Amino acid sequence: MRNEEVLPIMASLLLDDFTLKDREGWEGRIEGGQGRFPDGRASAAIRGRIVTEQLPQNWSGYGSLQFTLHNPWDRAVVGGIELFDGLSLESPELEFGDYVERPKSLLIGEGITHVVIRIDPIQTTQGTRILDLGQVVRVAIRVPEPGEGEQPISIASLRLSPEHEEIDGIAYARPGDSVLVMRHLDISCFTYEPENYREPEDVVRLYRELTLEKEKLQDVIDTAEINGKQTLYARVALVTADIALKSRPNLAWHFSPRAKRSNLSGALSLAREERYNLERLLSSFRHEDDEDDSNLPIPLVKPIPDFKSLKIEGKAFVDTSGKPALVCAMSYHNEGTLLQFFSPERHKLEIYAVGGGSRYDIEWSPVYEAFHNYPGTERVGWRGWCGHLIKDQWAMGGRKENVVICLENQHILEAIDSYNRIHADDWRNDPSLMYVILGYELSYMCYCEDSLRRFREWLSNRHGNIGALNDKWGTEYKDFNEAEPPRTVVFGPEPDANRAAWFDWADWNTRRFTDHLHWSRDSVRKLHPVIPICAGGTHSMISPLNSTTGIDEEMIINEVDDVILHEGNDILSIDLLHALSEKPKPIVDPEHGGRCSRWLLNYFHGKSTLSMFWWPKQPSRQFPNSTLNAPMHGNMDIEFVAEHLRTALDVRRLNEEIAAFWDIPKETAILYSKTNMLQVPPELMNAKSTPFLTALREAYDAARCLDAGITFISEKQLLAGKTDRFKSIILPAVKHLPEAVFEALDRFVRSGGHILVLPESLVRDEYNRPADYLKRWGISVSKVELPEIKGFGEFVQRYDQNLERNVQYGTARKITAAKFHPTMTPWSFRMSGVFQELSISGGEAIAEGPSSEPMLVRVPIGSGVVWYAAGMPEKDSLAELVDRFFTESGIDRPLKVTDEDGRRVSGLEARLVRRRHDDLVYLVNESGRTVDYRIQTDRAIHEIRELRSLKYYKEAAGQIKDGQTLLFSLREDPSVRFQKKK
Template identity: 25%
Template sequence: MRLWLVLALSSAGTVALAGAPARIARTLAALDDLERACSKAESQGGQGIYLRIPLTVERQVLVELDSQAEGRDDILDYIYQSSLRARAAIEAGAEPRRPPVPPAPELARLAFREGFCHEGDQVVFPLATDRCPAAVEPFFARGELRRSLPALAGVSRETWDASEIARIHAADPTSRRVGWDRPAGGFVAEGCLISLDHPAIQRAIAAETSRALAAWPAGTRPLYLSLGEAPFYTDYSELSRASFVAWLKGHYKSVNTLRLVWGMENADFAPAMLPAPDQAGATASRWCDFAAFNIERFSEHTRAAAARVRTAVPGSALGLPPFRYAFAGSFALSGVDPEALAPALDVLEVSGASAMETDLAFALAGGKRAVVMPALTSSAAHLIPQQLHGCAAARVASWPAEPLASPQAIREAELLLRNALDARRLAPQCARLARAPRPIALLYSRASLRLAPPWAVQAAQTPYTRELANAYQAARCLDLGVTFLTSAHVAALRWADVRLLIIPAAHAEEENVVRNLMDFVELGGHLVIVAESFVSDERGREADYLERFGIEAPHTQRPSYNARPRPDLGGGLDDLVAADSPVTDLVPAPGGFLASIQRPLRATGLRQSIKVNVSHQLLAAYPDGTPAIATYTRGKGSVTYLAMPLAPDDLAMVLRIIAARAHIQPLVRLVSLEGGPGGVECRAVRDGSAILAYAWNTTAHSRTIALESEPTAAATDLMTGNAVPARTDKAGSLLGPLKLGPGDVALLRLLPPEPKVR
């Protein structure tokens, strides 16, 4: 405890004294009363570690509190009032009686298996921290979750100066990576950019990696090793140009073949053929080859680095964060394709910034790799949702993440500890829900990512990835699991549980992918295609894919786009800005199955004119009466085409109706009672004879909801341990109401009625 606090207490006298000593004395007295209330509740079976969260955090606040700190008196008053509230809740029995919390896991005893952390046969969720006070240690996993090993670059910013790589970089100009019109990003930092095509640099990377491994203390091993920070690799040096020429010669038998494929009369096996970003639009096929070369080079380098580490440290799990550019226009420019890197890794690291990123990672993990969040933010508001989407472990660098110098910082510190216990206690249930079938998918189109429009190749989004995000927002609110199918999944006929596939403005695709999608429909799958999709092949050449799906779009009106530079984000994540983007109301057709929607559908952005024939059913029209949404049956499945993208809430209504017609029904259905229909995610899965279900309010506003399910005898919110009201008849049960604050999660276990004895 700070000396000023001890001295103040020694002269405080009674709580009635005025000034700071009296404020300190009453605060400590309130904490002592809370301590006694916690001890009494524990003796009566209360969940002590939860009850002690305010006590633990607020005592730490006093340890850190400075006598000269601005707002010190406000902090003392907050602790006093908080202690009174916590004690009153305990004494009134208002504190939830949750099931027991398992002991903090020991990371040395854990292993990754089937995409999750296991201790023996039990799924566990370790939340680790590098630094925390001793009083807080029971809230976190014991041991080291992640150790950073810069095996891709050989060095970090901290070790650069004394490295052999720095010596080579200073002495040999050909070892330096060259950008196009800005720093080339990553590897290692601005001013020390290395070329992976330089032989001496490659040898030095291997040597520095071995040196770093040798310096580690014997007998210590983290749960996994991270091979580096979020990478970005593009190089326009002479060595890189020579490598591109060698790559071209390996893929094309002659210059004539190259010219034919590229459509360039002056194409040659020459260094000048390596295209810069401003040349992306000149010849799409040339840019396609650059993207393939750039991604293959970095993927091969990653595989080699991983192999070196596996040889040096057998049995180690290896990870990398490959998703920073996964939805960016600079996908090809970054050299980082998460799908290409995944086979070399055991852990896919995510930022935790969005559930969409985690769902993509979980899809690429395929049950063979774990998804880990190594840099959890202090609030931990999305910890449980990340688990529900497939995250297997998380790390926070330190607790507290910031000084406990404000009521908000104190509340966030308490929330993190509470969520840490919830995540540990509910790990098996969250994993069960994450593994549940996901019948809705979005196409993660490799060709559309590599062939970003020329004005978007340095941007954070493209029209395709913007519509991908909108479609994801719609699909996640259908009360059904949503995932991603990549072009490679489709090419290999790996459909998993998918029955409804959304193609969100994927403008380019490969021939075999389109052919397999047609078979998917013939065999009973349902396709929803959003304009502008399937207009070219993977090299940007015009294709008749859309006509094969029975759709003709003779005219397309596109918005104007431009990229606004964001040098603060490294030059590869510029803002994408749309201009003259029309907004239109689409009117549901009276005879179509969207007629039940009693209002116009909001559409914005690109607008197409489409032709409808006798095999189509018109579902919605533009204000002038021309077709905007049409559907038709093909084989055992169906194709629905949207000639103009819809707002996420409106797209969700359309998808919900299509899913119901395809007999894709949720196990539990969400009913919105207050606060609007959108923004609450709901999933459910059978767990033996019971049902596990969750509802997550993803909005910034409170929502009051209920859940519809099959007949249920009892329902419990596993987050709080409280029973959930249930009204049951022969048709089913209505559970709730449940009030969810912003970011709140309810996780329910539904028990079936006892079988009737005859």
């Protein structure tokens, strides 16, 4: 007997072999014995989250929890794990991560992944303690649901293993499988014994072919460069070849033969195309405009701008010649191969000046000392997300500790100020910075004594006397000092919060937080006299939770920002932020979490800089979803990886053409109502959307595809009478409006404006009291049908108690117009969802339902017109309605884009800008399918060139793929004009 065999080696303990078909103990969608591993091992098919409390509870002495997964799909996905001990289930902190909560931590590549979760020890998500292995009472495993027609993921051999971070023998691992090891929050994912793996013959051949093709392409590029020709686009194919040959095969989830075939053959065809293209030009088989024998301007990619020479002019950063500079950067890249295509990320810096530190460095900040040395430095009364001030149990990265600060505390303020001074040298003399960010993705709410004192002072200014407040709040306070803001539970106000009081509290909170941002700006201004500053919380502006965040970008942009911070690819909010700015300012995007399909659209809508999040130096330690969204590391096709590099070059080459769209006329505004962002039923705050936000988005999406510029108007701007440049205004379910704002709208329409009202609008004031605004326009609503709000169960009836009206909850009313006014050509006009039974005095019905119920009415008011929709039109009907509304309001539209049959295409956005010798027209297809298009303008067209491909077109028509962006120059030949004159 050999020595090791007599040692008492602990064996693995099988918790579940997944062979029993209808096994009890697991909840969720699990079918024992139905899994499909290629080697036929016993396994279960699972979908979504499965959970059990029936496993042995004493895990002491084991090093890891292990199991094996089989992913039958052609993509990597992300799953998760949850472990609860006895203390977790009893814990008042359960909701705040007092268990191992890693719902998005398992990177599951195509094929087989052996999962090893180190349990000895493993920290809870809150980070305050180690999981008690003596009593593990609940285990949950989470995998994505299969797509339509797809097999589910399979799981085999759930077990406890004596190994800590190694796979054990029960895994039956083979070379080429993936291994995923989790240690606390961190994961490693790698290929098992790649050196012992044998590639299939065809993959070996592809490697060889691409290696050869890359050499040939390099030779042609060298030749072109000897001739002085720019070769940046061809270099994209070189980099792509390296990604397929060298980079992606390093990643376990790109190791499968299928992934390699796809990566190698994709890169091969790109390299071939670029080589042929260059060869033809070099041999004179084909000529380009930029040949030596013409004087045409050469469409070249410009060098990366010299950041220190840029100046702000209106919406643009301009270079010394006054031309707009557009910056397209890749996050974390300041050197290396990608800088052929992208600007360095270090054109901007977040300096954490709002809270005096970040989750990564707070322990070294004076704020940390103050936080631990003084009482009253902790945020009070609100346990929602920390809003980056500074970190809580959900904060990504950094050491685990809840440090959530109160911004009213003097010790904290002094510490922030000294943090800013200490760190000034990190950025003060950096010539590469175009701007600094005080902080972003911010939100804040605090109920400390100082907050309450300031709030009451503000209430007294707003309401004047306590009686006026009592009227609005429905309270009986004797003094402002008694006024209490509604309290919060977890993420929002209590379900039965006083909604009038919440409105004032949330409104004041935006004032308070903007004041703090302004203070932070001053703290930084002392350190640098001119560097452009910004701060913000972009997403809060379109979030149902806005009233808990303290974010009002209208205040921030006008009181804090030199440049406007917009994060992400949402164009509605780009247009919104531009609109909220009293004077034009550049928009910058420090963290663009979207792929390149929307980059050009973002620039067309007025973005000056963009830094894509992300192309990491290595896969993420904690967030596999981020890894899978990264171009090189993630799931995207290799052709699409290359498209990112080409788009970055297009942005640099077409800077002037893009910026030309920034000032096209915008004659229609959609009302962005702060009142309806703050006055939201508490139950709806954690929903995906509110009726106002849904209607805002639907109205915007309909209006943006009608060939005319659109924008937004705020309540503040309405009150200031800034309506002159608008012919029409759209009201998207603005249920609540202050009297004065309604009066401003009334003045706009009486003086000749057109207003389109989408339901439910104008029925209550900002304090949730009934308002008679509609009656003043001759519209009465006798009955309202509301669709049930999904997912709110018992809350449904409380969602909106309009006791004075007859409200029915139920399935939505679907209704199609049966009759139209003689002046209106009939169309398929359908509504579903909220529906109001209307009667009008003074106007006429434009469309009526089958029982002659008015669906759309037109009421003349003064010298203007109000269009009122009784229900919410379906998507296509809304687009058609807004199209007709634009025409009747006299919106100037020199451009019309339709399909081959002359019909508009929803999701196809186009704009025109007129120049001396050509019209520029961009076309972006977001319809979800390939579509035919035809462009019509009111100007002669003699030559058509698409400026991204530089191809000439015979006619202004063709096909555009889903997600594609085209930019046309429709040229008028001046000589034709002169010949006509003869």
